Amino acid sequence: MSDHLQAAPDALTPGDIDQRIYDLYDEYCHGGIDRRAFLARAAVLTVGGLAMAQALLPRYAQAQTISFTDPRIKARYVSYPSPGGSSGTMRGYLVQPAGTGPFPAVLVIHENRGLNPYIEDVARRAAVEGFVALAPDGLAPVGGYPGNDDDGRALQQGLDQAKLRTDMINSARYLKAHELSSGKLGATGFCWGGGMTNILAATLGAEMQAGVPFYGAAPQAASIPAIKAALQMQYAANDAGINAMWPGFEAGLKTSGAPYEMHLYPGTQHGFHNNSTPRYDEAAAKLAWDRTIAFFKQKLA
Structure with a gap:
């Protein structure tokens, strides 16, 4: 093992990290183990494993690409009704392009840990491209994103999952009907949010025009025929x-006739779009995001 792997976690690059550590991190991110177990198991898995594991923990301050004070956008937090959800009320981060609109609308759905700074940045990226974006915080009914992913993950796991999904569906409908919205609705999401994007497409039917799930779980097979939105799948x-899950999902889409395209990015890890950890793949993330924006501009025009 090279001396480079004994360096500070920030010095590690994606290629330095053992695939087994990536797999362990994926288990940790999805709630299979806690942070303590992740670090402990990584430390004994390989020489330099602890440094690799520490390098994968998010560094949000370094990942911001669009400032919340960027003059091209206007951002604020909004509250809105969510009947049937976790508390009856939701909160989200609403970002619009400078100007009066209306604008095509894009819902940006977080991972399994609430509305963290990375997802807020993605909403700002969408607004810079001409969309009014809403990033709902599924943790709003329990106090909101707590400031760190470990607590956020625990809070999200503790929610009634059906009510959480209802909160996301209500968020999509709130955005579609918003005065800044043109009425054309798209959705994108990451990990849990990618799966939720697929669920939204199956639930909203013709109410939703386009969806771009990033490494999202497929919806239930019985729900796929209800999908009317054009979908662009991004897979690691x-x-x-x-x-x-993709072969069965694709078979359902072919049967339903829903338009779709799928992109698989060689050499990438789950979470490759998230630029706050070394799972980030700059080239793949840029290509996937460029495709996402082009897709939304075409389908939400």
Whole structure:
């Protein structure tokens, strides 16, 4: 093992990290183990494993690409009704392009830990491209994103999952009907949010025009025929659990006639779009985001 792997976690690059550490991190991110177990198991898995594990923990301050004070956008937090959800009320981060609108609308759905700074940045990226974006915080009914992913993950796991999904559906309808919205609705999401994007497409039917799930779980097979939105799937190459769902999902889409396209990014890990950890793949993330924006501009025009 090279001396480079004994360096500070910030010095590690994606290629330095053992695939087994990536797999362990994926288990941690999805709630299979806690932070303590993740670090402890990584430390004994390989030489330099603890440094690799520490390098994968998010560094949000370094990942911001669009400032919340950027003059091209206007951002604020909004509250809105969510009947049937966790508390009856939701809160989200609403970002619009400078100007009066209306604008095509894009819902940006977080991972399994609430509305963290990375997802807020993605909403700002969408607004810079001409969309009014809403990033709902599924943790709003329990106090909101707590400031760190470990507590956020625990809070989200503790919610009634059906009510949480209802909160996301209500968020989509709130955004579609918003005065800044043109009425054309798209949705994108990451990990849990990617799966939720697929669920939204199946639930909203013709109410939703386009969806771009990033490494999201497939919806229930029986719900796929209800999908009317055009879908653009973004998949990581090293993501066995999610990718195993694709053949059945694709078969359902072919049967339903829903338009779709799928992109698989060689050499990437689950979470490759998230630029706050070394799972980030700059080239793949840029290509996937460029495709996402082009897709929304075409389908939400």
